[in-house]
Amino acid sequence: MHPHLETLIYLRLIFEYKNEKNLRLLIKHLMCFAYIRRTNEVKFNN
Numbered sequence: 850m851h852p853h854l855e856t857l858i859y860l861r862l863i864f865e866y867k868n869e870k871n872l873r874l875l876i877k878h879l880m881c882f883a884y885i886r887r888t889n890e891v892k893f894n895n
Contacts, residue, residue, distance in 0.1 A: 858882070
C-alpha cells in the first residue's frame with residue numbers, strides 16, 4: 850500500500866473512532882493494518 854494512502858486511512862479511522870468507547874476498536878484496526886503490512890512485506894521479500 851502507498852504510504853500516503855495508508856496515512857489517510859489511519860487519519861480516517863482516528864476521525865471515525867475518536868470517541869472513547871470506540872478506542873478499543875481503533876486499536877484493533879491499527880493492529881490489523883500492521884499485521885497485513887507485515888504479511889505483505891514478507892510476501893514481497895520472498
